[in-house]
Amino acid sequence: MLHCGSLQKKHITMNASPLRSSYLLILVAMILVIAISQWPSADATLTQGRSDRSLATGLELELDQARAQPLGSENPTRSALDVIEPPSEPKPLCQVVGEVVDDLGNLIAVEGVEISLLPDGETRTIQTSQGIFEAQLDVGLHSIRVPDSFIPPEYLPQIQVSASQILGYEDTTGLLPPTINITAVDTSRSIQVILQRPCTVGGRIVDADHQPIERAFIRLQSYAKGMQQLHADIQTSSDGTFRFEKIRPGASYDLLIWTGESPTEAHRKLPRPLPLPIATFPSQNHALGDIVVGAGPITLTGTVLDQDGSPFSNLLVSCYSTASHPETGRSYGWRGEFMTAKTDAEGRFTMPGTPATELAIQLAKDFEPNVPLGQRQTAFYAEPVLENATGKNGIIDIGIHQVDRSRPFQVNFQLKSETENISPVGCTVKVELLDPTQNWEPRQLRRPSFQSRKWRIKKENQIIQWTCETPHPQVIFKVLRNNKTISTWITTPTPNGTLNPIHPINQ
Numbered sequence: 001m002l003h004c005g006s007l008q009k010k011h012i013t014m015n016a017s018p019l020r021s022s023y024l025l026i027l028v029a030m031i032l033v034i035a036i037s038q039w040p041s042a043d044a045t046l047t048q049g050r051s052d053r054s055l056a057t058g059l060e061l062e063l064d065q066a067r068a069q070p071l072g073s074e075n076p077t078r079s080a081l082d083v084i085e086p087p088s089e090p091k092p093l094c095q096v097v098g099e100v101v102d103d104l105g106n107l108i109a110v111e112g113v114e115i116s117l118l119p120d121g122e123t124r125t126i127q128t129s130q131g132i133f134e135a136q137l138d139v140g141l142h143s144i145r146v147p148d149s150f151i152p153p154e155y156l157p158q159i160q161v162s163a164s165q166i167l168g169y170e171d172t173t174g175l176l177p178p179t180i181n182i183t184a185v186d187t188s189r190s191i192q193v194i195l196q197r198p199c200t201v202g203g204r205i206v207d208a209d210h211q212p213i214e215r216a217f218i219r220l221q222s223y224a225k226g227m228q229q230l231h232a233d234i235q236t237s238s239d240g241t242f243r244f245e246k247i248r249p250g251a252s253y254d255l256l257i258w259t260g261e262s263p264t265e266a267h268r269k270l271p272r273p274l275p276l277p278i279a280t281f282p283s284q285n286h287a288l289g290d291i292v293v294g295a296g297p298i299t300l301t302g303t304v305l306d307q308d309g310s311p312f313s314n315l316l317v318s319c320y321s322t323a324s325h326p327e328t329g330r331s332y333g334w335r336g337e338f339m340t341a342k343t344d345a346e347g348r349f350t351m352p353g354t355p356a357t358e359l360a361i362q363l364a365k366d367f368e369p370n371v372p373l374g375q376r377q378t379a380f381y382a383e384p385v386l387e388n389a390t391g392k393n394g395i396i397d398i399g400i401h402q403v404d405r406s407r408p409f410q411v412n413f414q415l416k417s418e419t420e421n422i423s424p425v426g427c428t429v430k431v432e433l434l435d436p437t438q439n440w441e442p443r444q445l446r447r448p449s450f451q452s453r454k455w456r457i458k459k460e461n462q463i464i465q466w467t468c469e470t471p472h473p474q475v476i477f478k479v480l481r482n483n484k485t486i487s488t489w490i491t492t493p494t495p496n497g498t499l500n501p502i503h504p505i506n507q
Helices: 002-038 042-068 163-167 265-269
Strands: 094-101 112-117 123-127 132-137 140-145 179-182 188-194 199-206 217-222 231-235 241-247 252-258 276-279 285-292 298-305 316-321 339-342 348-354 358-362 385-388 394-402 409-417 428-433 453-456 464-468 475-481 484-491 502-505
Touching (some): 112 132, 123 132, 140 188, 231 241, 252 285, 276 285, 298 316, 298 358, 316 348, 339 348, 475 502
Parallel strands (some): 094 188, 199 285, 298 394
Antiparallel strands (some): 112 123, 112 140, 217 231, 217 252, 298 348, 316 339, 316 358, 358 385, 409 464, 428 453, 428 475
């Protein structure tokens, strides 16, 4: 019995050990199942990797396309990455160091300078230290000037000009505010701003006997390009002396002298006298001494006849100087002319107050294009009459001269067919020079010149009108139908002549 019980207890113990092992196996299996369910599969990992690589490749492709695409072109497939540009490095400003000096190069202690970006940029004031200033300037053209309120009284203010004047004018006088052009490669520049001391101009006006001329009108006017606004007016005192103060140096001036009755601002209408060129320099007293104006003015007169020898009345005659300015080479005349006058009923003209110099008298300037042909006084330009009146006084008569009076040739006709089955309607009429190669084309300015004319016949009995100056070379009239010449005739325009009022056509 005892032996059987021991065997039973041993059997129970042996059966309990496999049960516990089964529980453990089940627990491990559950843990593995849970872990495996949370871990991505190999296929998923591979697919994800391929997707990441595709995205990266696509982005690189888009960036390559963006780089190849020109900026500003329209492409609807471009992405937002196309407009992303790396920030550009700002260009450093140019360091400008300047000096405010006088005409001798000495520094002038002014409070500041004004710097303006042309043409319409901002203006800013830069302070100076004992005449030296520094500024940071961007690319562009800059004007630098000293404000009038900062300029010491012993110096002249700089000339006030607009931006367009500075841009369009090459300053050769040193009178305009200086400019500095900053380019993209400039990192440092230097400049000088020059203030000028004034000068004086004085002298005495005397006649041929060296007697002083009182109350003569004197004008000092610059003839430098763009500087004609620089002028000063004065009258001589009882002893004939004059003195201009605070004249701006650097500009070349003309000294103009009017004598006789005391002129006012109406002196612009008086004959312009011969100028005396004067060069001016800073801080100098220009003493001109005695200026003799004893010669002239003269009274110029003459007579004009037409080609028939009849007095040519109401003809405009002009006078100008052929002398040239020793500095500029320009004519001395005001707008090229001293004065004008018209002939009277006897063909005579008189020009009092003409300056005594080398003169050219234009008896027939030219035909007047704005005046109807039948009312014009002259047909052709006439060469001027030359007269050297230098040093002369009194009356100078240039004598009798002839010019051609305008006598136009009138054309006023119509075409008429000689057979009933031909109509002029639809034809074209042309007038041309018979010999286009002849040297008739006038060379003088504004002389009459020939231009071919044509008319299209649109109705029966249509009038063809044409007028030309005479004398005139031969012309040929052509009648064309369907660009084919069917009739021609030649005529020589004669003074006051007319053409046959009816011209037949028979084709």
